[in-house]
Amino acid sequence: MADRFAGPASLSVLIDALKRLPxxxxxxxxxxxxHLLQHDPSGARTLAQALGDAVxxxxxxxxxxxxxxxxxxxTCLNPRRDPTQLCVVxxxxxxxxxxxxxxxxxLYFVLMGRLSPLExxxxxxxxxxxxxxxxxxxxxxxxxLATNFTTEGETTAHYLGELLRARGIGVTRLxxxxxxxxxxxxxxxxxxxxxxMDRRAS
Amino acid sequence: MADRFAGPASLSVLIDALKRLPxxxxxxxxxxxxHLLQHDPSGARTLAQALGDAVxxxxxxxxxxxxxxxxxxxTCLNPRRDPTQLCVVxxxxxxxxxxxxxxxxxLYFVLMGRLSPLExxxxxxxxxxxxxxxxxxxxxxxxxLATNFTTEGETTAHYLGELLRARGIGVTRLxxxxxxxxxxxxxxxxxxxxxxMDRRAS
Numbered sequence: 001m002a003d004r005f006a007g008p009a010s011l012s013v014l015i016d017a018l019k020r021l022p023x024x025x026x027x028x029x030x031x032x033x034x035h036l037l038q039h040d041p042s043g044a045r046t047l048a049q050a051l052g053d054a055v056x057x058x059x060x061x062x063x064x065x066x067x068x069x070x071x072x073x074x075t076c077l078n079p080r081r082d083p084t085q086l087c088v089v090x091x092x093x094x095x096x097x098x099x100x101x102x103x104x105x106x107l108y109f110v111l112m113g114r115l116s117p118l119e120x121x122x123x124x125x126x127x128x129x130x131x132x133x134x135x136x137x138x139x140x141x142x143x144x145l146a147t148n149f150t151t152e153g154e155t156t157a158h159y160l161g162e163l164l165r166a167r168g169i170g171v172t173r174l175x176x177x178x179x180x181x182x183x184x185x186x187x188x189x190x191x192x193x194x195x196x197m198d199r200r201a202s
Numbered sequence: 203m204a205d206r207f208a209g210p211a212s213l214s215v216l217i218d219a220l221k222r223l224p225x226x227x228x229x230x231x232x233x234x235x236x237h238l239l240q241h242d243p244s245g246a247r248t249l250a251q252a253l254g255d256a257v258x259x260x261x262x263x264x265x266x267x268x269x270x271x272x273x274x275x276x277t278c279l280n281p282r283r284d285p286t287q288l289c290v291v292x293x294x295x296x297x298x299x300x301x302x303x304x305x306x307x308x309l310y311f312v313l314m315g316r317l318s319p320l321e322x323x324x325x326x327x328x329x330x331x332x333x334x335x336x337x338x339x340x341x342x343x344x345x346x347l348a349t350n351f352t353t354e355g356e357t358t359a360h361y362l363g364e365l366l367r368a369r370g371i372g373v374t375r376l377x378x379x380x381x382x383x384x385x386x387x388x389x390x391x392x393x394x395x396x397x398x399m400d401r402r403a404s
Binding site: 051073 | 220245249275293
């Protein structure tokens with residue numbers, strides 16, 4: 001590679017380590033390393049400390065599987081949340097977005113992934129057993145599938161739907177349709193087709 | 203902000219620390235944190251270690267100003283390099299690219315920045331004194347200005363040229379022109395104008 005780095009060992013070790021971050025290639029890793037060393041060494045130390053602390057302290061919530069420092073996360077412990085609703089999301093980032101909508105008061109289950117046969121991620125790797133166990137606690141009445149509307153997210157939702165319905169649990173899926181504030185002219189045809197199929201009485 | 207993160211402390215501290223990396227915003231920082239914690243905790247530990255080591259061990263070469271673990275870097279100590287030529291670059295990444303061209307055998311001086319009046323970066327912040335001192339060691343005969351061909355890089359080259367010529371040092375600048383392998387139809391007009399101005403006998 002033309003831009004292969006040859007320099008002091010601790011610098012190339014740092015660049016290699018930065019390349020393990022998702023979305024960071026050789027060029028970005030170099031730029032990050034130079035930036036930290038030249039302009040923000042205290043940022044480098046802060047990041048080193050934060051990485052160590054996070055890996056040491058964080059684990060998965062025993063109930064919803066999200067990251068937490070305690071045995072059970074704050075959301076699961078919140079008595080004001082509705083325990084009859086369980087929203088299944090792929091990642092904590094998705095959970096944050098649903099929280100930001102201020103339109104959901106139930107609990108969550110975070111898959112920390114999605115079915116992806118091509119990458120060798122099957123039901124076992126995602127731990128669907130734990131979700132089924134959680135959903136069949138006798139309190140949950142409705143599971144809302146909020147996986148992404150990608151091929152993999154849809155596959156995951158379909159699979160989970162079958163699994164949970166077979167155990168007599170009510171299963172719903174986030175509505176598909178035209179996004180808020182959008183003009184039909186600029187919405188893609190697939191979305192329009194969905195919105196037509198799922199049209200509702202008004 | 204809609205995607206503001208609210209979660210365990212060590213997770214939000216990590217996300218904030220990742221945001222200090224150049225080019226990393228709130229969304230990318232979140233994605234990086236989740237990725238490391240879920241799929242690559244050993245990568246997180248490796249990165250933490252590498253950051254600490256790099257900040258502890260690296261300093262600036264006493265001669266060329268690049269990053270090195272020793273007092274003077276390997277390039278400056280290499281007896282096979284031509285000490286009469288000094289190539290001035292903005293960053294170690296630029297130095298790597300010139301090395302990758304296998305067409306330069308002289309030494310370097312790495313500015314670790316460029317003049318940028320708007321950002322408050324003047325000749326003093328970049329340490330032009332050190333460069334002048336280095337270039338006037340009696341051995342250097344030619345200084346090749348290889349700063350970027352951006353407005354700031356050009357300004358830096360112009361300023362340095364005046365400074366060094368006033369001290370009787372030969373100063374050259376990288377050639378401007380049409381890039382290797384390109385078709386004129388797809389080269390921008392400014393580059394064509396340069397290539398015409400700097401045309402040479404063939």
